[in-house]
Structure formats: structure tokens, C-alpha cells
Amino acid sequence: MNNKQKFKGIVVPAVTPLTKDFKLDITALEKMFHNFHKHNVMPFVNxxxxxxASLPFKLKKDYVIAASKIKYPGDMLYFGISANxxxxxxTLAKIGFDHGVDAVAATLPSYYNLSDSQMIRYFEQLADQVPGPIIIYNIPVTTRMSIPLYVIDELSVHERIIGTKDSERSDERLKESIKLWSGREDFCHFLGWAPKSTEALIDGSDGLIPSTGNIxxxxxxxxxxAVKNGDNERAYKFQKLSxxxxxxxxxxKLLGESLWALKVCMHELELCEEFVMPxxxxxxxxxxxxxLKHFRxxxxxENLLIKTSTNV
Incomplete structure (x- = not known):
């Protein structure tokens, strides 16, 4: 199966828009999804x-159901199902696929350190029970574990495991990942390390998952x-903007602090409120x-640079 024809491009890891009483803000979600659709990027919720990690189960369920209703026809929807x-x-995966998500993504459980063999067994068990495509999400900053590339490669033959999202900051790992999978039609590579976005796309990564895409x-x-058109010089101009x-x-800032700061910027753009979940x-x-001073x-x-770069 050629998964690269479907699972590719820009996927934005969406913030969870909250009201003051920590409920899902549907109005904000509609604004966010309109902004994503307008720029041909796809949402990844939860x-x-x-x-x-901080959301109640009911809110996760409400989020994916609302997202599936609000997303534009033809747009992809990705759903995070990570849990300990x-x-x-x-259960989350089944809810997601029942409501039309295209793929789910899962990290390792993050409480116990796992051996390589335990990692393989965990993802095999998960993939065997999930009724649709699953993406292995490597993010050592939160799980405190790095999934070895050979582990992901071994798991990549499972019919439901269709790709990986890698947020680990390692030049060597990035190069080796692209070398391993850029020629695979059935397995996709997404990068979640924004400073290396252009480099990864040029070298053969299938897509990006950048949080700055929220703003x-x-x-x-x-x-x-630009990369698809072979204009690498133009692509690197947008890398500087990123x-x-x-x-x-x-x-x-700590990761958690940066998520609040991101919502501050989004509030400035009238996309959502600033509330974050304890x-x-x-x-x-x-x-x-x-x-806000820095953002403005x-x-x-950026507006000047965008205007200039579109004339290149």
C-alpha cells in the first residue's frame, strides 16, 4: 500500500482551546480549523x-468528536491516543476511528523505563487492537525514552503501523531515519523538530508536525x-521565519510554559483564549x-518578509 500518497505534508499539532471552566471551546476550534484549512495544513488533536497528558478522558473524547464534525471535507484528521x-x-483509538479520523498517533507510556523488546511488544499489542492506521511518536523530552530506529524499523512491517513522528533532536538520527524510510512507499516519516524542517523535507522526509503552525x-x-517546486533557497527563507x-x-521556557505562551500568541490573533489545563x-x-511585544x-x-519572498 502506498501510504505516502495519503500521509504527507504539513500536520499541525493543534492546541486544545479551553474555556475559563476548562471545557472545550468549540467557537475557538472552528476558528483554528478554518485557519488550518485556508493554508492547506491538517490538524493533529490531543x-x-x-x-x-493533562486532559480528562471525556474532554479527549469531546475533542475528537467535535474535530471530526468541524474539519473541512477532504481534510485529514490525526488524533493522539497516548496514555500510560x-x-x-x-479505547481512544476506537472512538477516533468511529468518528472518521484518518490516523492515530501514540508515544510510549511514560512512567516506567522500557527495554527495546518491551517497546516492540507494546506497539505490536497496540497496533493489533487499534482498528486503523497508527503512527509511532518518538518524543524523549516527555517520555524520557528514545525509541531506537531499529525498533521502529522492525515495527514498520506491521500492516497498521504506517509511519513515525520524530521529535528527537539529533542530526544523526534524522539523516539515518530518512535513509531508512524515504524509499518506503508503505511507511512515512514526519519531523517534529522545527529548526530542521526545510533540511528534512529537502532530504526526503514526508512531512512536518510544527507547533508554530498554530499561529x-x-x-x-x-x-x-517551495521544496516540492525545487526552490530550496525560498524554502530556507521560510525556515528563518519559522x-x-x-x-x-x-x-x-519549559515545554509547559511554552504552551501557555503559544496560546497567548493565538489569543492575540483572536483564535483562542489563553487558558491551560493544570x-x-x-x-x-x-x-x-x-x-506579546516580541510577537507583535x-x-x-514577518509580513514584510512574506511580501518580499512571494516576489522571488
Whole structure:
């Protein structure tokens, strides 16, 4: 099966828009999905950027059901099913596929350190019980484990395991991953390491999963298009924009703090509110002012750069 014809391009790990009382904000979700659709990027809900580890089960269920109703016809929908309990991941996957998601993604459970053989057995058990395509999600910053490439490669022959999303920051790993899978029609590689986006696409990665796509999806739309058109110089201009906008909410912050800062930027764009789910909390007003000042400044610069680059 040629999975690369379907599972490719720009997939945005969507934030979970919340109301003040920590319910799903449907109005905000509609705005977000409109923004994604307008720029030809696909949503991935209930992932790391979506605070999945902190969300109640009911909210996860509500999110995927709402997302499936709101997404535009023809757009892909990805759904995170990561959990420390195998049964919970399977249940989430079944709910997702019952409501039309195209693929689910799962990290390793993150409480116990696992051996390589345990990793293989876990993903095989999960894939055997999940009724649709599954993506192996490697993110050591949260699971505290790196899934060896040979483990993923061994799992890649399973009929339901159709790809990997890799957020590990390793040049050597990235090069080896693309070498392993760029020629495989049945297995896809997505990168979740934004500073290496253009390089990965040029070298043969199938797609990107950048959190900055929540605020600037057009950057990645144009980057992907440029690489496909063989215009690497133009693609690297958008890489610089990606780096610049990522610094606004990520630089000098813990992962959880950066998710609040991302929502601050999204609120500035009238996409969603700033509320984050405990144990994440807002930083102080002084920090918020710094973020907004930096964001507004970069948006002005970006608009000039976008205008310039479209004339290249």
C-alpha cells in the first residue's frame, strides 16, 4: 500500500482551546480549523501541544468528536491516543476511528523505563487492537525514552503501523531515519523538530508536525510548496521565519510554559483564549507583555518578509 500518497505534508499539532471552566471551546476550534484549512495544513488533536497528558478522558473524547464534525471535507484528521494504560489508548483509538479520523498517533507510556523488546511488544499489542492506521511518536523530552530506529524499523512491517513522528533532536538520527524510510512507499516519516524542517523535507522526509503552525500555518504551507517546486533557497527563507516565530513562545521556557505562551500568541490573533489545563499555569503579566511585544514585533517583520519572498 502506498501510504505516502495519503500521509504527507504539513500536520499541525493543534492546541486544545479551553474555556475559563476548562471545557472545550468549540467557537475557538472552528476558528483554528478554518485557519488550518485556508493554508492547506491538517490538524493533529490531543497531542503534546494539545496538553493531552493533562486532559480528562471525556474532554479527549469531546475533542475528537467535535474535530471530526468541524474539519473541512477532504481534510485529514490525526488524533493522539497516548496514555500510560494500553486499554485507554485502544479505547481512544476506537472512538477516533468511529468518528472518521484518518490516523492515530501514540508515544510510549511514560512512567516506567522500557527495554527495546518491551517497546516492540507494546506497539505490536497496540497496533493489533487499534482498528486503523497508527503512527509511532518518538518524543524523549516527555517520555524520557528514545525509541531506537531499529525498533521502529522492525515495527514498520506491521500492516497498521504506517509511519513515525520524530521529535528527537539529533542530526544523526534524522539523516539515518530518512535513509531508512524515504524509499518506503508503505511507511512515512514526519519531523517534529522545527529548526530542521526545510533540511528534512529537502532530504526526503514526508512531512512536518510544527507547533508554530498554530499561529503561522502559511510559513509551512509555503516552505513545503517551495521544496516540492525545487526552490530550496525560498524554502530556507521560510525556515528563518519559522525559527523567528518559534523563539517568541519557546525560547527560555519549559515545554509547559511554552504552551501557555503559544496560546497567548493565538489569543492575540483572536483564535483562542489563553487558558491551560493544570498542572500548567499562566506566567505573570510582565512575562505576558514581553511575549506579546516580541510577537507583535516579529509579525510586523514577518509580513514584510512574506511580501518580499512571494516576489522571488
Amino acid at each position: 497531542g503534546t501541544t494539545g496538553e493531552s 494504560c494500553l486499554e485507554e489508548s485502544v 503561522c500555518p502559511h510559513i509551512y504551507e509555503e516552505m513545503y510548496k 525559527d523567528m516565530m518559534g523563539d517568541v513562545y519557546q525560547k527560555g 498542572p500548567l499555569y499562566p506566567l505573570n503579566e510582565e512575562e505576558k507583555s514581553k511575549i 514585533h516579529n509579525m510586523e517583520k
